[in-house]
Amino acid sequence: MKEDFEPKIVAFLCNWCAYAGADMAGTSRLKYPANVVPIKVMCSGRVDPEFILNAFEKGADGVFIGGCHPGDCHYVNGNLRTRRRVKMMKKLLEQMGVNPKRLRLEWISATEGAKFARVIKEFVEEIKELGPSPWRERR
Amino acid sequence: MEGKKMKNVKKKIAMYWGAGCGGCDVSLLGIHEKLLDLLDEIEIVFWPCAMDIKYEDLEKMEDKSIDIAFYNGAIRTEENEEIAKLLRKKAKLMVAYGSCAIEGCVIGLANLYNKKEIFEAVYLKNETTKEKILPSRDLPEFLPYLKTLDQVVKVDAFIPGCPPPKPVLEEALDALLQGKTKFGKEVALCEECPRKDTKPEKIEISKFYRWHEKEDNGECFLAQGIICMGPATRAGCKGECISANIPCTGCMGALPRVRDQGAAMLSAIASLLDVEDEKEDEVIDSIKDIIGTFYKYSTAKLLPRGGMKDES
Numbered sequence: 166m167k168e169d170f171e172p173k174i175v176a177f178l179c180n181w182c183a184y185a186g187a188d189m190a191g192t193s194r195l196k197y198p199a200n201v202v203p204i205k206v207m208c209s210g211r212v213d214p215e216f217i218l219n220a221f222e223k224g225a226d227g228v229f230i231g232g233c234h235p236g237d238c239h240y241v242n243g244n245l246r247t248r249r250r251v252k253m254m255k256k257l258l259e260q261m262g263v264n265p266k267r268l269r270l271e272w273i274s275a276t277e278g279a280k281f282a283r284v285i286k287e288f289v290e291e292i293k294e295l296g297p298s299p300w301r302e303r304r
Numbered sequence: 305m306e307g308k309k310m311k312n313v314k315k316k317i318a319m320y321w322g323a324g325c326g327g328c329d330v331s332l333l334g335i336h337e338k339l340l341d342l343l344d345e346i347e348i349v350f351w352p353c354a355m356d357i358k359y360e361d362l363e364k365m366e367d368k369s370i371d372i373a374f375y376n377g378a379i380r381t382e383e384n385e386e387i388a389k390l391l392r393k394k395a396k397l398m399v400a401y402g403s404c405a406i407e408g409c410v411i412g413l414a415n416l417y418n419k420k421e422i423f424e425a426v427y428l429k430n431e432t433t434k435e436k437i438l439p440s441r442d443l444p445e446f447l448p449y450l451k452t453l454d455q456v457v458k459v460d461a462f463i464p465g466c467p468p469p470k471p472v473l474e475e476a477l478d479a480l481l482q483g484k485t486k487f488g489k490e491v492a493l494c495e496e497c498p499r500k501d502t503k504p505e506k507i508e509i510s511k512f513y514r515w516h517e518k519e520d521n522g523e524c525f526l527a528q529g530i531i532c533m534g535p536a537t538r539a540g541c542k543g544e545c546i547s548a549n550i551p552c553t554g555c556m557g558a559l560p561r562v563r564d565q566g567a568a569m570l571s572a573i574a575s576l577l578d579v580e581d582e583k584e585d586e587v588i589d590s591i592k593d594i595i596g597t598f599y600k601y602s603t604a605k606l607l608p609r610g611g612m613k614d615e616s
Contacts, residue, residue: 214567222607235581249574249584257570257594261416262612299612 172226172292176201176285177216179209181239182274183231189278197282198289201229208232209270210243214254217268221300227267227292231281234272244272264295315371315481318350318362319401320391322377322384323411323450328402329353329376331467335474345481350391362390370394372480374401376467378408378604379451383444392457399480403466403555405453408604410466413596415449415604418611449610461485466555466601469541490560493534493552497543499524508578512590515551525551526576531597536562536569553600564605566598 178184184205190197206212209232220228230251232244248270255265271284321329329351333339348355349370350362373395379385392398403409414422423446428436453459463476472488479487494500502523513529525532525546532546533554545552558565579587595603 214571215564218564218567218606246575249577249588250571252585252588253570253574253591253594256588256591257566257598260593260595261606261608262614264614267614295614299614300607 170293170297172200172289172297173224174201174227174229174285174289174292175220175225176203176229176231177206177209177212178203178231178273179211179233179239179244180205180207182233182237182272183209183281185275186231186273186277186281189276190282191278193278195278195282197285200289200292201285208238208240208243209247210238210240212247212250214250214257217254221263221267221298224298224301226295226298226301227269227288229285229288230268230270231273232270234274237274263299266291266295267298314347315345316349316369317346318370318373318391318395319348319353320350320373320375320377320387321353322375322388322405322453323380324377324402324404324409326353327467328404331402331465331469331473332374334467334470335477336470338474342477359387359390362387362394365394367393368396370396372397372399374399374463375405375453376401378404378411379447379453379456380411381444381446385447385451385456386444388453388456397460397480397485398453398457399461399463400453400459401463402468403464403557403601406462406464407557407602408450408452409555409601412450412452412602412604413600415606416595416608416611419446419448421611449608450604452604461487462557464488464538464555464557465541469544471542472540472556475540488560489539491539492559493537493539493541493543493556496539497524497534498547499543503527507576509573509576509587510579511587520549522549531573531591533565533569533598535572536565554598555601557601565602566595566606569598570594 178187187203209230212230217228230247232247233239235244238244251268251270255268258265258268269288273281350357373391375388375391379388400406404411423438427433427438461480463473465472476487504527507526509529511529512531515530518528518530521528530551532551534552537552537554538556538559541556554565562568591597599606
């Protein structure tokens, strides 16, 4: 059953690094699964915890957040706030009975197209293993 | 409109107690002398807690004959749901009264578990329960998960608070009797906090303390590292709890333009952290109960609804 399951993944990508990294993956003709719906945000720090919950509520099986490497944030420390938020959100998800692996944060610089393709592939595999989000049956 | 023509027509009021602690019913008496003035303007037609009336009597009333129906408590049983729908039919204005009706409140935390788990915890595994009997006969069915009033019927107005504090209630009643359904403050509690002046320009938290772990120095709780829901909570109560040296736990709910109070506060707390990278995990882990801290009153608005299980 899990073989046919194609997860839906929402990816919040920051304008300055991760989105450019995704672009780089595209221009380098690197293949990665088409399960990802990218949403460009100015900074990973713009990703309010509410966005994450909202994505899950609307049927995402996984939420991916891509930001600049620590120290490289265009807005100095937006990505560090995201890191803390994601840690807290993982605890929240766990308490709600959702596997915290469904939320993933990665640092991807504008040149790391290969890394983007690799982590997305990994993440899709991981979510396939986990199966559909328990939220789906609650909707 | 009718009120103007016939000056002495009193507004018909109903009050119902759903799944809740009963504090909301009492809070209506908490407006003290104002209640006497109020009684000149209103006629209570249905209030099971305070008057002798049966559901059949409510059924016999004409549709839309009640001017304002206050519903306090959440919807946990079939009975609660039935009366909510019946009141909606009979009332012109349906008002969610108190945190339970609006967002599920503390009892909404039970939505993290399913019915079986709840019954086991309450009736079977509870240390103080000697006879292990599950209630079964002649009782309204226990719903799979707790619902808020607006998940069941259309709600026209909300009176927040657990229970609604006096100033909030007075303003709300005045507004409702004039037919207004929008009232209340649109700022965060910090704006009217009695400790407002002690709030530093920039709050930085390097360690979290629980209430009992630190001697209160009388300053802004967040600045002391004690989680206070003030920044994400709607003002109106004038900081009653803080006046009693207890940090805000957020019963007034989210600000009008915020959908998720817990997420807003969680986000704020993450921004206020000022710790070295290596210590970050430890500090975040010291918040033991994320849902109980940030969603104490609004778990029913989250999605577990009877517990979620993520396989593997």
